[in-house]
Amino acid sequence: MARVLLVEDDDAIRTSLTKALTAAGHVVTAVAGGADGVAGVARERPEVVLLDLGLPDLDGRDVLAMVRAVSDVPVIVATARDDDASVVKLLDAGADDYVIKPYSSAQIDARIRAVLRRLGTDQQDVTVDVGPLKIDPRSREVTLDGHPVELTRKEFDLLLALSRRPGAVVSKRELLAEVWGLPWGGGDRTVDVHLSWLRRKLGETAAAPRLLHSVRGVGVKLAVLEA
Structure with a gap:
């Protein structure tokens, strides 16, 4: 316990x-x-x-x-x-x-x-590699192009959820349920705000995305890039 x-x-x-x-x-x-x-x-x-x-x-x-x-x-x-x-x-x-x-x-x-x-x-998961992005769920450490990225708990959980389905569009409802434990709609703004913070720490913007791509009316996906 x-x-x-x-x-x-x-x-x-x-x-x-x-x-x-x-x-x-x-x-x-x-x-x-x-x-x-x-x-x-x-x-x-x-x-x-x-x-x-x-x-x-x-x-x-x-x-x-x-x-x-x-x-x-x-x-x-x-x-x-x-x-x-x-x-x-x-x-x-x-x-x-x-x-x-x-x-x-x-x-x-x-x-x-x-x-x-x-x-x-x-914590039992192995390290997730998505091109230049490496995510270690055990140590909760992230590196991008070999450089460490400091994330909050929710930012890390959001990135990890997307990394488990690289290249696939994940709906905001799915993210709310998986990351925040909210199995209902109405909290899209929560996802948007955390995505904004996450993009900034990954060195990109919604207007010029590298890894995190929003699909209007559907959700967001983590792009698969060459390492």
Whole structure:
């Protein structure tokens, strides 16, 4: 199972969830505030963070940003808002998954296992070579023309998803489901923004693409070039 850092200010929820996740086999460290949560990420080295957004000392979104500044640990956020715009903003800010309040401990356990399963699958893959582009899912390192490319977690996941189908057009719906865990439409802007950031780091633009080619109304493809 997993080392879990639970950041939740409600005493009853924190206690019951800690007991339930421990019974499910997880090792849980629980804290009540955002500042303790950020410190806990550095100190405990958790495999998953469960983050409530309604904290007394810091806004949960600020805590998420602080965690993302120091770690790529998967973060599952708990929120009371279930509209698409709010969820997409959370995922864009670096959350790996989310649950809507009220939730059950069984839901949380399932989300933890799903996040770890996705990461475990990536880490078992061999290096992907697409012409001058090399992607190592185990070390999460990318090189282009022999030079390292620094990517965020989502940028890396997006590039890896495209690299698994080189030369094929992948729809934005497919990318939303595979990279962001959103099996519905309505988040195309999320894909567009991350593609823009990814293109910039790969040294290209939408107007002058080298590797990432958009097909209007269909999706995007990773071009196969000579190494």
